Amino acid sequence: MQPRPSAPREPDLHEAMTRAERAVFHRASPEFLLDRARRVFHRALLDERVLVTHPSTGVPSNADKDSGTSVRYATAIAEGIGAVEAAPRAPGQSASRNFERAVAAYLQGIFPAFGAVRPGEWMVRRLGDRNEYGGIEDASEIFEQYEHLVSLRETIESDRALRGLLGYEAEILAPDVVVARAPIPDAELNELTRLVDPLGPLAAASPLRAAVQPKLLLHAVVACKWTLRSDRAQQARAEAQHLVRNRRGRAPHLVMVTGEPMPSRIAAVALGTGDLDCVYHFALHELMDAIDPQADPAGAELLHTMVQGRRLRDISDLPLDLAV
Structure with missing residues (x-):
């Protein structure tokens, strides 16, 4: 009996697949969520023209x-x-916004899977898009740790002398991507164990209780920098310091996702004083394969230092680290 011929596949579709997509196409075992999410994340960067090559020079858009x-x-x-297509890069700030949207969508697709280890009502979104929500949203108006800045800003704006002295304190806090959780109703806290007395005086100040305060608790801030030049590295550090210095209560995770290919520029953010918890590369495994220790021993050593020192990780590590 002759074997049945395999079903035809569209050659154009197969050609348009990323390498990761082709691997999945031929995989017999079930696909893992982190594999699929990373692949979809890369596909979004291609579709939104964040990662393209210049039509005439062939230079990638992150180089x-x-x-x-x-x-x-x-x-x-x-x-x-x-x-990766040869096409014009998304114009103006569109590439940066599209990179942020792709990172947010990546986390939105994975975080619900952590219900067993991180139960609760979680939210992942962008704050800094003027078009998406009708205006830039201020973290002080949304998150419990920064609500005191509203009255501080009003005081500064009403006093010219204070404005001159502390004007920077009145700046809007609008991180790229945020992860937050809603406070928990007492009924949910008491569902398995009689944990808190709704009418008692104990635990009456914890912001985790919805009965105490209604605002979201900022869990993590994800800065998104497609490429890193010296000004962007300093901007990321300044934003992290601003969030830590002005918080009241628990500090959020402070991390960065980047597409920068140069180890020396990544090190400008990843190494040093530790303003950020960690830096995550959109394609770290591909970057590590790209660096030849013989041709660039300094770059290879620097990359090894960051990875072994737990200062640089792949985007696939980010959701698990945020679940800590």
Whole structure:
């Protein structure tokens, strides 16, 4: 009996797949959520023209065109991901916004799966998009740890002398992507064990109780920088310091996701004083494959230092780290 021919597949569709998508196409075992989410995340970057190659030069959109090393590493990353199109990059700030949206969508797709280890009502969203929500939203108006800044801002804005002295304190806190949880009703806290007395004086100040306060609890702030130049590295550090310095209560996780291909530029944020908990690369495994220790021993050593020092991780590690 002749074996049945395999079902035909669309050659154009197969050609358009990323390398990760082709691997899944041929995989017999069930797919894991983190595998699928990372693949969908990369596909979003391709579809939204965040990661493209220049039509005439072939330089990837996350490379510094004036640096041969940056172009070489970015090209290797693009080849590792696969199916990167030669097309104009998204105009203006659209690439940055699309990168933030892709990171937010990535976390939104995974975080519900942590219900067993991180139960609760969780929210992942962007705050800094003027178009998405009708205006930039201020963290002080949303999150419990920063609500005191509302009255501080009103006081500063009403006093010219204070404005001159502390004007920076009145700046809007609008991180790129935030992860937050809602406070818990007493009935839910008492569901398995009689934990809190709704009418008693104990635990009457904990913001985790919805009976105490209604605002969301900021759990994590994810800065999104598609590329890293010196000004962006300093901006990320300043934003993290601002969030830590002005909080009241628990500090949120402070992390960054980047697509920067140069280890030296990543190190400017990842190493040092530890303003950020950790830096996450959108394609760390592809970057590690791209660096040849013989051709660039300093870059390879720096990358190894960041990875082994737990200062740089892949995007697939981020959801698990945020569940801590």
